[in-house]
Amino acid sequence: DADVTQTPRNRITKTGKRIMLECSQTKGHDRMYWYRQDPGLGLRLIYYSFDVKDINKGEISDGYSVSRQAQAKFSLSLESAIPNQTALYFCATTPGATGELFFGEGSRLTVL
Amino acid sequence: GNSVTQMEGPVTLSEEAFLTINCTYTATGYPSLFWYVQYPGEGLQLLLKATKADDKGSNKGFEATYRKETTSFHLEKGSVQVSDSAVYFCALIIQGAQKLVFGQGTRLTINP
Numbered sequence: 001d002a003d004v005t006q007t008p009r010n011r012i013t014k015t016g017k018r019i020m021l022e023c024s025q026t027k028g029h030d031r032m033y034w035y036r037q038d039p040g041l042g043l044r045l046i047y048y049s050f051d052v053k054d055i056n057k058g059e060i061s062d063g064y065s066v067s068r069q070a071q072a073k074f075s076l077s078l079e080s081a082i083p084n085q086t087a088l089y090f091c092a093t094t095p096g097a098t099g100e101l102f103f104g105e106g107s108r109l110t111v112l
Numbered sequence: 113g114n115s116v117t118q119m120e121g122p123v124t125l126s127e128e129a130f131l132t133i134n135c136t137y138t139a140t141g142y143p144s145l146f147w148y149v150q151y152p153g154e155g156l157q158l159l160l161k162a163t164k165a166d167d168k169g170s171n172k173g174f175e176a177t178y179r180k181e182t183t184s185f186h187l188e189k190g191s192v193q194v195s196d197s198a199v200y201f202c203a204l205i206i207q208g209a210q211k212l213v214f215g216q217g218t219r220l221t222i223n224p
Contacts (some may be wrong), residue, residue, distance in 0.1 A: 004155070033211075042201060042216040043156075050210075060213070090155055099144050099205035099212055103155030 001003040003027045006091050006104035014112050017022075019078040022109045023091030033101065034066060037088040049074055072085075081111040114139050116202050116215035123223045125192055133187040133218050135202035143204040145169075145178055145185040146212070150199040159187075159200070194222045200213075 004025045013019055023032065032052050035043040045058030047066040055066060063085060067075045071104040078085055088108050119134040136145065144163040160169030165180035174189045179180040185202060202215040 039218055042214040045211055048167075048211065056210075097205065097208070097210060099146055099161065099203070100158050101148075101156070101212060103157065105153070105155045 004091055004093055004102055004104040006107045008107060009105065012044045012112065015080055015082055015105065017081050018085050019081050019109065021089055022104060023074045023104060024044045025093045027091060027093055029093040029095045031094045033092045034076045034108065035090045035092060036060060046076065083111045086111045089099045114206060114213045116213055118202050118218050122219040122221060124223065125140045127194055127222055127224050128197050131189040131192045133200055135185045135203050135215060136188065137214060139204060139206060141206040143206050147176055147187050147204040148201040150181060156201060157176035185206055192222050195219060195223050197222045
């Protein structure tokens, strides 16, 4: 089993719908991240969390929210999805500020 | 601010060719530097890293040297294989900072 698991792997939805992407990890890391990947733009940070009570905005947090339900779980929500949120979303974890991130396999979201 | 610039792709080579993917950075502090690789349908994974000037990171036949004088961390491989086809991301983290900064990614395709 993967150390960082994302669900769903693929999702197609309509404008205005609420969507939740879930991430769970078995690595025992405190730090968890959500990134968005768009062609030619690399990875952009949406939100990050260093423990259950800690939530921080990244560079593109507008239109997104997160919940850190437990050390191992970090969910990303789109309250009202719009087409320009169509992208590949990655969850990642790390044990500390080493720069070595462990990524999930990604969740491809299409908003029609 | 802190940023990473990679050579634009896509890059297409024949098997056994020599590979260079350029990466330069700007940083307000003293960074650690990384190359991540994303194989088709997968999340990113760490390929190699270097934490101080003149360090050479290496893995799977790939190498990159931390050049402080030219603020560069170019990725090289002497003889590429079809299995090296992937997207490659250069990244940095400043000591004491909380977040990786990624370049935009370079797509590499190796033809047999």
